[in-house]
Amino acid sequence: GxxxxxMEGPVTLSEEAFLTIxxxxxxxxxxxxxxxxxxxxxxxxxxxxxxxxxDKGSNKGFEATYRKETTSFxxxxxxxxxxxxxxxxxxxxPNSGTYKYIFxxxxxxxxxx
Amino acid sequence: xxxxxxWPATLVQPVGSPLSLECTVEGTSNPNLYWYRQAAxxxxxxxxxxxxxxxxxxxxxxxxxxSRPQDRQFILSSKKLLLSxxxxxxxxxxxxTEAFFxxxxxxxxx
Numbered sequence: 001g002x003x004x005x006x007m008e009g010p011v012t013l014s015e016e017a018f019l020t021i022x023x024x025x026x027x028x029x030x031x032x033x034x035x036x037x038x039x040x041x042x043x044x045x046x047x048x049x050x051x052x053x054x055d056k057g058s059n060k061g062f063e064a065t066y067r068k069e070t071t072s073f074x075x076x077x078x079x080x081x082x083x084x085x086x087x088x089x090x091x092x093x094p095n096s097g098t099y100k101y102i103f104x105x106x107x108x109x110x111x112x113x
Numbered sequence: 114x115x116x117x118x119x120w121p122a123t124l125v126q127p128v129g130s131p132l133s134l135e136c137t138v139e140g141t142s143n144p145n146l147y148w149y150r151q152a153a154x155x156x157x158x159x160x161x162x163x164x165x166x167x168x169x170x171x172x173x174x175x176x177x178x179x180s181r182p183q184d185r186q187f188i189l190s191s192k193k194l195l196l197s198x199x200x201x202x203x204x205x206x207x208x209x210t211e212a213f214f215x216x217x218x219x220x221x222x223x
Binding site: 032034036041042043044045046049051089091093095099100101103104105106 | 119155203215
């Protein structure tokens, strides 16, 4: 079945450091891929998305590229801020007739000043 | 707008008591709706999803149930809560391929 695997956390970085959170997926067909962010005590917010191979999603300095050849959708940011501290979830929507989203387990990011 | 309203925001309930969490959504009609649970420090567990009024698919057998009495209303219920039902409950809707989430209900069973 479809699945999403993302790197274990927590990830602790200093402010202005480079961030990478790895995400790989398995799916039949051509899923849409997402990164969601969850701040403490809140629901999930869509951070960025990509709907087909080689698409690059970007928002608030974060980027991720849909790599079909490596089945990956790694999240990157060139310079993190304390306000980026949150839990990040990689997810896919199969686009294959099922209505279920598949989420990774989440990666907690802590950015220190 | 694909706004999702969830209430209450927090809830403390004794073991064995009933539960009713309500979710209402704005936006396009006949949305796909979802209930997720997030245990402390854990990922998201899909509990139920619905593709229309009265249509509920259960993902995890447990003492919870869901109902969809109206197009934009999705209710999560339990007749008798267990300690293990504690968690953060999130309602979501699908719009195109994106999922939109409510702000969640933090349930503590004591």
